[in-house]
Amino acid sequence: MATGPEKESKTEHHKISTEFSRNLTLLQITMMGVGMMIGAGVFLGVGNAVKVAGPGGVILTFALNAVIALFTAMSYAELSSAIPKAGGAYNFARIAFGRGTSFMAGWMEWFASSVAGSLYAVTFALYTVHYLTQLGIIQASGFQLILVEKGAAILIAGFFVYINYRGASETGTMGTIFTLGQTVTLAFIALVGIATTIADPARLANFQPFLPNGWDKLLITMGFTYVAFEGFEVIAQAGDEAIDPRRNLPKAMIYSILIVVFTYVGVAFAAIVGVKDVGQPAWIWIGSYGGKGFGEAISQLMPSYGSILVTITVIFASTSALNATIYSATRASYALGRDRMLPKAFSRLHPKRRTPYMALLFTGGIVISVATFLPTIDVASSASMMFLFLFFLVNLCVIRVRRQMVDEMTYGFVMPLFPLPPIAAILIQATLAVWLIHMSPIAWVVGPTWVLSGIVIYRFYSKQRARRTEDEIVVLKEQPIPSKGEYRILVSLANPANAVPLAMNCYKFCQAKGDSTEIEVINMVPIPPQVPLSEASKYSHAGEEAIIEAMLYLAPRYKFGSTMRYCRNIARGIISAAAQRKADLLIMGWQGYRRKGFSLGSTVDPVLERATCNVAVFKDCKQQKNMNILIPFAGGPNAAFALETASIMVEQDGGRIVVFHVASPGKPTQDTDVFLDKIAPQLKVPRSLFESKYAISHERLKTILEEAKSYDLVIIGATRDPIFRQRVMGSLPEILARHCEKPLVMVKAKHTIRSFIKRWI
Amino acid sequence: MDLDIIIGIILTVMALGAVVILTLWSRRIIERIHARSPGSLREIQKDIINGNGA
The missing domain is CATH 1.20.1740.10 (Amino acid/polyamine transporter I)
Known part of the structure; x- marks a missing residue:
């Protein structure tokens, strides 16, 4: 049993830092x-x-x-x-x-x-x-x-x-x-x-x-x-x-x-x-x-x-x-x-x-x-x-x-x-x-x-x-950014309820990336513009709880850091944190709700479009084991990362990953086997876990949703369409994400230059 | 051209020139301080303002 000083030292080691x-x-x-x-x-x-x-x-x-x-x-x-x-x-x-x-x-x-x-x-x-x-x-x-x-x-x-x-x-x-x-x-x-x-x-x-x-x-x-x-x-x-x-x-x-x-x-x-x-x-x-x-x-x-x-x-x-x-x-x-x-x-x-x-x-x-x-x-x-x-x-x-x-x-x-x-x-x-x-x-x-x-x-x-507030003026120091390790995962937590499921999924990525993986859990505390950011501590209670939940799960095994960020806009805060921390992967949750005018939500949409690292957005992913994983495939730029994510999430003992392509009638189908032969050898799972499946249908969305019913998890690449077009025209991955009743992960591979330009403009 | 116009043009040019020169000068000071990492006023005066720095 930990003695007093040891316990204090551990708590001090995992202290939640706050920053703007x-x-x-x-x-x-x-x-x-x-x-x-x-x-x-x-x-x-x-x-x-x-x-x-x-x-x-x-x-x-x-x-x-x-x-x-x-x-x-x-x-x-x-x-x-x-x-x-x-x-x-x-x-x-x-x-x-x-x-x-x-x-x-x-x-x-x-x-x-x-x-x-x-x-x-x-x-x-x-x-x-x-x-x-x-x-x-x-x-x-x-x-x-x-x-x-x-x-x-x-x-x-x-x-x-x-x-x-x-x-x-x-x-x-x-x-x-x-x-x-x-x-x-x-x-x-x-x-x-x-x-x-x-x-x-x-x-x-x-x-x-x-x-x-x-x-x-x-x-x-x-x-x-x-x-x-x-x-x-x-x-x-x-x-x-x-x-x-x-x-x-x-x-x-x-x-x-x-x-x-x-x-x-x-x-x-x-x-x-x-x-x-x-x-x-x-x-x-x-x-x-x-x-x-x-x-x-x-x-x-x-x-x-x-x-x-x-x-x-x-x-x-x-x-x-x-x-x-x-x-x-x-x-x-x-x-x-x-x-x-x-x-x-x-x-x-x-x-x-x-x-x-x-x-x-x-x-x-x-x-x-x-x-x-x-x-x-x-x-x-x-x-x-x-x-x-x-x-x-x-x-x-x-x-x-x-x-x-x-x-x-x-x-x-x-x-x-x-x-x-x-x-x-x-x-x-x-x-x-x-x-x-x-x-x-x-x-x-x-x-x-x-x-x-x-x-x-x-x-x-x-x-x-007048209240004596001299101490408020002294808070001028910025939190130093820790040195960059081999692979860094940034987990964005919103509330205590989804902390453990996200931590579980983060753990799987850590296992795949090795013991030197660094995890930083971050909670964004949005503050309206009229209130100084220094007042933000009043709103940090739920965030602290969420971070502690994740800390208990991840800190014993991996290098772990946690930060609460006070921000004006959650999406902008997450994007800038990912860039400043030089994160390789950003993990965040999505509850499945969206505001009118957004594809997935006012936070997820801009993060997917502008983050300069890989992004994985988890929806309802609470189960420990994923035996059957479906990857709807259309040959986009995120397909390889979707495949890698599936190889990390799948239960290796008896699990399978199905790459599913739906072609319109009269149009050529994409050869998923060629794609699998090219990508699978780079992954740390046997090629035999992957299967290809094809369908021909006018209604691609309906066909994929029907197929998804018999799987434990769906992994899909985010669209390349800009936000404006998504909102006006709609895009299949985002519509699928909204309507899919199964646990789902939406992924986006990093496109540094494009994301940087979008972030800047 | 009457005297008012001549003085007016000279004053306008001087004012705009002063703004440009002070802006460039200030920018140079900011970059020099940044290159040496920010410090106390005494250190900055010693290093930059008094000409001991680069």
């Missing part, structure tokens, strides 16, 4: 930042900035703002590389100045993101309603038109509050594609502007007078459009999910500024030169349309498709940014509630959806109220002002952290020319914030009121109740 699912690439996090920035600033900013600063002023506004934003981005980049953890300014302020300043950072971040959300909702409404008015679908003017626009803003904001309540969010890949699409479209508009100018140089006259209202107006427009450079906060929030965060977070922040500044300057130039023969100076004409000026100018530049192009770009840009800001704002208020700096209701999670519904409710209230009651210019100015305050604080943080924690932080980036960039940013941001009073006195009421109310709340409420 790091699957966001440099491209994805860069595009997250670019998406947030392009969301509204440029569409509303061009028209309003031209009106105040003139045609040259708008170009200078974006170019000079980019330098200031880059200084702040470098501060964010340095702090994020040292503290690569979700939380952004809230975490930085806590480390640099302590709890009070940290509360103010979270408090401002909540409001800044919420007001930015209002701005995106308003932008969506302005451009969509304007386009529908041009088409004659909406016939309203004056106050009636304002009501329609406000109604549309409320509807779209309400819709995305609901989407966030459901816990859904666009995937990293889709978000990247949308943002790339927006950026390419805007780059195209810029190129059309340049080409038009080369063809008709007289359009450059639109730049005269260059600054009709004087240089000082630049300070107003720079402050007003600063919200168009606020994307690095969302990149900092990806600290828990980015691959190689110390390297990729700073790069993404700096690259995103580089991308948007050239985009903004390019489209602003295109808007100015796009206007011709309007009977008044171009800048006055564009400015007369206010926020809609950019769309009108591009319609002039590209008369046949400019309007629809801009409207579609605005719809994609503003909705994806609106979604992102709502969950970012919700997460900020949730964190304040979790740390008891706001009432506990803010940290309440929906029991089923796991989303912080109370924090979301308050955030939705701010987004909708600001969008409803404030004019567009005041919304944009308020959003800019809150971000100016927030970035002011972050620039102070970077100076403080550098001075006080020289040896305590591990940096992936240190900014050049320190301390000049943060000091310059602080001074200029303070000036821009002050000058905003000329654009929107209301913003100077709303912003400081929010900050003052935060100070009062902290002084009289949060200070006494």
Whole structure:
């Protein structure tokens, strides 16, 4: 019997490690930042900035703002590389100045993101309603038109509050594609502007007078459009999910500024030169349309498709940014509630959806109220002002952290020319914030009121109740990936009920591959985007149970590791784990249920298509012995692996494996014996275990299902069809898997390059 | 061409140039730190910022 210390040592040896699912690439996090920035600033900013600063002023506004934003981005980049953890300014302020300043950072971040959300909702409404008015679908003017626009803003904001309540969010890949699409479209508009100018140089006259209202107006427009450079906060929030965060977070922040500044300057130039023969100076004409000026100018530049192009770009840009800001704002208020700096209701999670519904409710209230009651210019100015305050604080943080924690932080980036960039940013941001009073006195009421109310709340409420959470900040270490053994199997477990059957089947593979086989059992804990991954431990109980079940079965004989991964999307988490662990085989279970729109399920479908290793999906495989195994054969790329799997699963004493081919009448049958003669000698079972069987039928599915009734197990290769085609047309292996009443294994052999490309796109 | 336009063009080019130069400079620092594995600020300053590194 094991003594106390021995027992403890064994438990320690098989301790379940936890880690975040790091699957966001440099491209994805860069595009997250670019998406947030392009969301509204440029569409509303061009028209309003031209009106105040003139045609040259708008170009200078974006170019000079980019330098200031880059200084702040470098501060964010340095702090994020040292503290690569979700939380952004809230975490930085806590480390640099302590709890009070940290509360103010979270408090401002909540409001800044919420007001930015209002701005995106308003932008969506302005451009969509304007386009529908041009088409004659909406016939309203004056106050009636304002009501329609406000109604549309409320509807779209309400819709995305609901989407966030459901816990859904666009995937990293889709978000990247949308943002790339927006950026390419805007780059195209810029190129059309340049080409038009080369063809008709007289359009450059639109730049005269260059600054009709004087240089000082630049300070107003720079402050007003600063919200168009606020994307690095969302990149900092990806600290828990980015691959190689110390390297990729700073790069993404700096690259995103580089991308948007050239985009903004390019489209602003295109808007100015796009206007011709309007009977008044171009800048006055564009400015007369206010926020809609950019769309009108591009319609002039590209008369046949400019309007629809801009409207579609605005719809994609503003909705994806609106979604992102709502969950970012919700997460900020949730964190304040979790740390008891706001009432506990803010940290309440929906029991089923796991989303912080109370924090979301308050955030939705701010987004909708600001969008409803404030004019567009005041919304944009308020959003800019809150971000100016927030970035002011972050620039102070970077100076403080550098001075006080020289040896305590591990940096992936240190900014050049320190301390000049943060000091310059602080001074200029303070000036821009002050000058905003000329654009929107209301913003100077709303912003400081929010900050003052935060100070009062902290002084009289949060200070006494705040939870000591310094220990949370220390969790910065990543789990090391163990060295690669001879053959590595990754077993993805979902629940305790299927742990033992999967472990049993995994054991058979281990026996076939030898004693040096390494097994890693992994459990994915999905967390909605609104909840920080660091909160995931609340949901790990079932996963721990499942891992212990598998551990008891497998650990005594083979090298065994176990990990719980906190992820946003189970499939993406499994795929990235298989790639990071360099797994040779991924084993997972499937209960036979599927969601509408999927062949086998929202997890199994993408894993089968994108995993870069061999995959075996087990359905109802609980029996110990498989005497008769059926392999439906069509000569696909997974047939050899199906045969190998069958040779591992079959009971060698008296078992048999039947390779079954069904041909359509009049079509030649495939010679399975030739295939067997080629593959079977490479397997560790006698050739005599394999048999060939043929049938001719119009109804292949029905024939195979009928044949399967007399077998213990069916093993089938997954289709090569892409997911979209499977969902639309259906494919035989997946339909068979759904309808087969016998235990079934669906296998996919690794196709590294194809899977890698699919994973990337 | 009036003075405003000339100053405006110069400022725009300088601003865009500064963004490009700072981006490339930052990228170079990130790659250098990564090549030596991330370290404390004092080590990085000694190795890279002060020019003792490659």
